[in-house]
Amino acid sequence: MNFKWMRIGLPILVLVALGLVLAKGLQYDPRTLPSVKIGKPAPAFTIPLLGKENATFSSADMRGQVWVLNVFASWCTACVAEHPSLLKLMQEHQVNLVGLAYKDAPVDTQQWLEQRGNPYKQVALDVDGNVGIDFGVYGVPETYVIDAEGVIRFRQVGPIAADFYEVHVAPVLAEKKLPEQSSAFGANAALNQGNQAASVSNINPTAAMLSQDVIDARIKKLADELRCLVCQNQTIADSTAALAQDLKRQITEQIRAGKTDEQIKDYMLERYGEFVLYDPPFNAKNALLWSLPFVLMLVGFVVAWRTYQANKKANEGKGGGNLPRAVNSKRLKELESKYQSSGER
C-alpha cells in the first residue's frame, strides 16, 4: 500500500516542484546581468585625466567621500540620452561625479563634452578599457555609487533613472562616517600590492618561451569556456561583441604575462561572477549538477534490474515455464482477434 502511494506520490511531488520552480522562473528576466562587485571594494586605479597633461586621477584620492562614477563614451548613443539626467544631477545636487571615458579617444571625448556640456568634476581616461574590465563593465553607460570606505554600493547598467539621487546616492551620503581609519581603500591597495607580488612570483619563467601554437591553443580553450556576458548565449570565442573582443585580448595578455589558466578564470570570476563560466566549477554548490547524471544512471540500472527480477518471478508464478514465449504469427492472430470487438466490420 505504501509502495503504491509512493509510485503515485513521488512523481507528482517532483512534477509539482518542477512546475513551481518553472513558474517562479518565469518572473525573472533572463537578460538581467549579475553585479558581483556590489558590497565589495571598488577596484583601485590611476589613469590620466582629461584636459590636463601629466595629471592623473587616482581612486585612492576619493577616500573619505561618497562619489559617483559614470562610465561613458562619445561613441555611445545611450549616453546621449542619459546626458541631460547627469547635467541635472550635477546642478541640483552637486554630486561628486567622476566620468570614466571608456575606450574613447581623448579628442573625441573633449569634443563631445564641449558640445553637450560637461557634468563631471573630473574625467578619467580609460583609453584601452582596462579599468572598465576591472569594474566588470558590460557596456556604456554604467554608473557606480561608491561610499567613503571605497565600497561599491550601487550599480546601474544603462542610463540612470530620474530618482537616481534620492534612491541611491542620498542614503549613502546620509550614513554616518565611520571613524575607522583603515579604509577599504587602504586595505584594497595593500591587497593589490600583495596580489601583484603573488602574481610576480607566479610567473612561469618559461612563459616567454611558449610557442605561438601553445598560446593560441590556450586562448581558444579559455575563450571556449567563457560566456560573452552581453550576448544571448555565446562563448567569447564565438562572439564578435566588443566586450568579447576585450576579454579575448585580456586573456592573450595574461597568458603572455605568464598567468595560469586558473588565474585567468579567477580574474574573470572576480569581475563577472559565476555567470561568466560555461564550465561550472566542480565544487560543493554544484555537487548535484555533476553527480546526478551518474547517480541517475546507477538508479536506472538498479530499477531495471529489480523490475526484471520481479517480472521474472511473476512470470514463473504464472506457470509460464522457463522458456520465454516467442511472439509468433499464431499468437499475434489470437491477440488481434481478441481485440476485434464484435462491432468491427
Add this chain to the structure above:
Amino acid sequence: MIAELGQLGLSLAFALALFTSVFGFWQFSRGRVSHEQLARGLTGTALLTFGLICLAFLALMSCFVLSDFSVRNVAENSNILLPWPYKIAATWGSHEGSLLLWVFMLTGWTAAVALLSGNLATGFKVRVLSVLLLLQVAFLLFLLSSSNPFERILPAALAGRDLNPLLQDPVMVIHPPMLYMGYVGFAVAFAFAVAALLEGRLDPVWARWTRPWANAAWSFLTVGIMLGSWWAYTELGWGGWWFWDPVENASLMPWLAGAALIHSLAVTDKRDALKSWTVLLSIIAFALSLLGTFLVRSGVLTSVHAFATDPKRGIMILALLSIVIGSSFVLYAVKTRQVGLGGKFAPVSRETLLLINNVLMVTALFTVMLGTLYPLFAEVITGRKMSVGPPYFEAVFAPLLLPALWVMSVAPVSQWKQMSFMETLKHVRVPFVLAMLTAIAIAVFGGKASPWSFVGCAAAAMLFLATIRHALHQLAKLKANGGSRALFDRVRVLGLTYWAMIVAHIGVALFVAGVTLVKTYQLERDLVMKPGQTEKISDWSVTFIGVDNGSGVNYKAAHGVFELTRGKGTTIYLLEPEKRQYVASGQVMTEAAIYYSLLGDVYISLGEPDANSSETEQAWGVRIYYKPFIAWIWIGCLFMAAGGVMTLFDKRYRRKKGAVA
C-alpha cells in the same frame, strides 16, 4: 477579410473538437451511441478540424504573402521588402504563428490517424482520437485566448517591422515545419499509450500499431534538428553546429526519448517484453515535446535562438503542460500494475542490451534536462546567477553515450531471449580489430589525438564495420540455408525494417565520426587580411581579393571575395561572404561563405573593416575555419531519418483492407 476567415476557422475547429469530445462521450455514457458510431463521429471531426485549421493556416499565410499590415502579427514580423519565400516562412516566424503551426501539425497527425487506422480495434481508435482531440481543444484554447495570430491593429502599419534577419534563410522555410512535425508527432504515440493504459491491455499488437507513428515522428524530428543545426552553422557566422543552447536542448530531449522509444517498441513488438517501460517512454517523449515548447515559447531561458518569446504566455503553457503530464503520469502509476513488464528474457540477451541502451539514453536525456534547467533552479532557489555550457555537456555526455555505441555494435548480432556471450563476441571480433586499427591509423596520421578522440573514432568505426558485417553475414546465412541465390530476393527476405536498422545505425556511425573528427581536427584563423594577402589553412590557401558593395532586395552588404586554392593551386573556387545590413530593422548580419565537401568544409566569415588601414588598401577582419568531415554529421542524421522512414513502408505494418499505416 482573409484574417477573419482564418479566425473563423480557428473558432469553429475549437468548438467542433470540444463538442465532439464532450457531447460524444456524454451520449456514449448514456448508451445512446455505440463505439462504432462514436468512432465515425470522431473520425469526421478529426478530418473537419484539420480542414478548418488548414484554412486558418492558409489564411495567415496569405496575410503574410499579401502583406496585410492591418494584422498585428504580419505588421510585426514581415516587411514590404521581404522576399516572398521569407514571407511564407514568416508565417511561423512569430510566437502566434509557430503555435498555429503546432496546432496545424496536431490536427494533421490526428487526421492521419483517423484515416490510416483501419486496422485499429474500434474501442481503441475511439480512445486514441479522443485524446488527440482533447489536446487540440487545449491548444486551440491557448491559441485563441492568448496568442491569436489574426488580431487586427488600427491604423494599419505602413511597411511592417520585418522578420528577424537571422530567420531570413532558405533553411528556415523548411526547418520549423519539419521540427514541429516531429515534436507534435509524438502526440500520436502518447495518445496510443494513454488509450492502452485506459484499456489496461498492452501487447505486441499495440506496439505494432504504435511503431510506424513513433518512427515517423522521430524521423521528422531528426531532419528538423539536422536542418536547425545546419542553419546555425551557416547563419550564426562562427562555424559551430551545436551549442548546447536551451532551445537546441529542448529538441534534443524528445529526440533522445524518441530514440529510446522506437527501440523499446521494437522489443515489445517482437518479444512482448519491456511493456510498461515502452508506455512510459511514449508519455515521456511527448511530455518533453511540451516542455520544449514551454522552454522555447516562454523565454524563461536565454538562448541564441529565442526569437519570439513572451513570459506572460509562459504561465499558460506551463499550466497546460502540468495538466497533460501530471494526469498521464498518474494514469501510468495507477495502471501499470495491470500492464507489467511483459515477456521473460535471460540476463544476457538482446532484450537486455536494448534495455541497457535505453537506460543510457534516458540518463543522457535527464542530463540534458538537468544542465538546461540547473541555472534556472540555482537562480530561483539560491539567487545565484550561473551558466552551464558546452564544457559541462561534453564532459558528461561522452562517458554516457560512448558505451551506448559499443552496445549498439553488439546488439544486432545478439539473440532474443538468451544468448551466449562469448558466441556473440565472436561475431564482432573482426570488426573490433579493424576498428582499433582504423582509430590507431587516424591517431598516427592525423596527430592531435586525445583519449576521447581515439575512443570516438574507434566506436564509430566499430559500429560501422559491425553493422556492415552483420548485413553481409545475414545475406550469406540465407544463401547457406537454401535461400534464393538472387541477391535481391535475399535482401527482400530480410525485410525493410531490418535494412532500416542497418541504414540508421550506419547513420549513427557517420554522425559520431563527423563529430569526433571535426572536434579534433578543426582549424581556425582569426586575423586581419589586406587585399592580395594569402592565408594557409590545412592544405588550402585563402587569398583575400577585396570587398565591394553588394545589395539584395531588402539589405545592403559589404561583399567580400576570396579565392580558394587547394594544394599547389590547381583548383580555384570563389567564396563570397557578406556583411549585410537589413534596411527595415538596421540589423547587421554576417553571411558566411562555405566551400562544402565530403572531406571538409572551408568556412569564411567577414568581420569588421580594419580601422588602421588606408582606404585604398582596406584590410578586413576575417575568420577562416577548416571543418574536416563536418558534412558527415548531417549526412549521418539523414541516414538515421531515412532508416525511420523506411520502416513505414514495411509490409508488417500494412493491413489488407486498403489501410496504409
